[in-house]
Amino acid sequence: MGRPPSGALGTFDAELCVKVKQLRKDNEGWGALMILVELEEEFSYAREKLPSASSVNRYLKRGGFIKPREPAGKFPSKPCEKPKAVHQVWEMDAQGATEVKGIGHQATISMKDGLSKKHCMAFPVSVKNQSSQPATVHYKWAFRLAFAESGLPQGVQVDKDSVFIENTSRSPFPGRLHLWLTALGVGLCFIEKAPPAQQATVERSHHTMERQASRGKSFENWQQFFQHCQKRRRRMNEKFPSRSHGGKAPLQAFPAAAHSGRHTAMEKEHQLLDVQRIRTLLSEGKWYRVVSSGKMVSLGGQRYYLKDAVPKTQLQITFCKESNLLIFRNDKEHILNRLPLKGASLEELMESDSILSLVATYEKLSSSKVFPL
Numbered sequence: 001m002g003r004p005p006s007g008a009l010g011t012f013d014a015e016l017c018v019k020v021k022q023l024r025k026d027n028e029g030w031g032a033l034m035i036l037v038e039l040e041e042e043f044s045y046a047r048e049k050l051p052s053a054s055s056v057n058r059y060l061k062r063g064g065f066i067k068p069r070e071p072a073g074k075f076p077s078k079p080c081e082k083p084k085a086v087h088q089v090w091e092m093d094a095q096g097a098t099e100v101k102g103i104g105h106q107a108t109i110s111m112k113d114g115l116s117k118k119h120c121m122a123f124p125v126s127v128k129n130q131s132s133q134p135a136t137v138h139y140k141w142a143f144r145l146a147f148a149e150s151g152l153p154q155g156v157q158v159d160k161d162s163v164f165i166e167n168t169s170r171s172p173f174p175g176r177l178h179l180w181l182t183a184l185g186v187g188l189c190f191i192e193k194a195p196p197a198q199q200a201t202v203e204r205s206h207h208t209m210e211r212q213a214s215r216g217k218s219f220e221n222w223q224q225f226f227q228h229c230q231k232r233r234r235r236m237n238e239k240f241p242s243r244s245h246g247g248k249a250p251l252q253a254f255p256a257a258a259h260s261g262r263h264t265a266m267e268k269e270h271q272l273l274d275v276q277r278i279r280t281l282l283s284e285g286k287w288y289r290v291v292s293s294g295k296m297v298s299l300g301g302q303r304y305y306l307k308d309a310v311p312k313t314q315l316q317i318t319f320c321k322e323s324n325l326l327i328f329r330n331d332k333e334h335i336l337n338r339l340p341l342k343g344a345s346l347e348e349l350m351e352s353d354s355i356l357s358l359v360a361t362y363e364k365l366s367s368s369k370v371f372p373l
Contacts, residue, residue: 008058009051019043020056024065032056067290070314073171076284080157080189080198083114087153087260089189090120090146091202094134094161097127098210101218103225107134109142110205113150114157116254117201117242119233121146122209126222126371136163136177137351138373141365143181144266151260155187159199165190166300171287173300180349182281183273184264212236221369266362267355270346278344279321287317299326302342309336 009017016039023035030038032053039045051059060066083089090111097107105127111120123142125134134142158164166172178188191198212232219225237251245253264272289297291309298304299317306328309315315336316329325338352358364372 116257152262
């Protein structure tokens with residue numbers, strides 16, 4: 001009589017349970033420890049007659065006052081390593097948008113080889129204002145131009161920006177850019193320490209390119225600025241002496257950095273993309289998502305409907321490379337559904353419906369006066 005029949009706080013009287021619930025309702029920021037303190041101080045409960053903090057936590061979770069903590073999951077990525085050969089690791093980063101006289105705000109995507117320090121790309125992206133950032137499609141074209149000149153690297157090192165990874169989730173799913181690079185046979189790794197501990201090479205290149213290409217200069221259009229960036233980049237690679245290379249330019253010190261030996265071409269991209277590499281990558285991961293009220297979960301920007309899922313519950317998601325299916329399990333490890341992976345067709349990976357349109361965009365980048373993307 002007067003006690004909850006079972007569950008958390010099941011051995012305590014109903015009046016105590018009501019007080020615990022009311023204290024949490026009135027104070028959203030309070031946890032179990034503060035609630036227990038208030039029960040002692042405001043309601044004169046003896047500490048030895050109160051439940052443990054863990055019991056109160058379970059009671060609050062059962063009542064929906066505490067959202068379930070999302071497990072960390074397992075992200076399929078290898079740690080970044082110090083390069084021992086040219087084109088083993090490129091560092092990539094986008095500079096914060098700066099105003100370039102005559103053409104407005106530009107956010108330059110830079111890439112540098114980790115060993116030779118070769119400037120593999122300086123791709124200016126026209127953006128609306130100082131707070132704007134390049135999008136996935138801009139990074140892909142920066143990569144395509146860099147690959148056409150220097151070949152495919154073994155891997156690329158980046159920070160945990162949202163364009164590369166779902167940085168709002170504790171179990172992030174690889175983004176479209178990550179999947180595209182994987183299909184091309186280029187690994188992607190994420191730095192764990194802020195520059196200069198990691199990513200210092202490409203961070204310094206932002207300031208170098210700004211001094212070399214835009215500071216104190218004015219341009220008539222984006223194409224003129226783009227071509228000027230490439231000219232200055234090549235000049236630094238071929239002629240500009242570097243103290244770290246004993247007074248030699250990067251390509252003088254490391255002639256092999258001219259090209260990685262892994263050739264690519266715009267008109268052959270669909271032949272180079274291998275979706276089996278994506279399947280292998282995803283098979284090494286594990287993700288957790290909470291089901292929406294409409295029985296949907298979001299994974300990598302794609303939404304999946306699960307008719308047998310219970311809203312507000314947490315699911316575990318894995319990928320089977322043999323069947324090419326995502327496997328959704330509930331909190332009891334029971335399989336709710338197996339669904340095909342979305343967003344990984346050749347057209348979606350290239351973000352183009354045909355090779356002809358891809359080549360047409362490439363030609364625009366070398367001729368259009370206005371930023372064509």
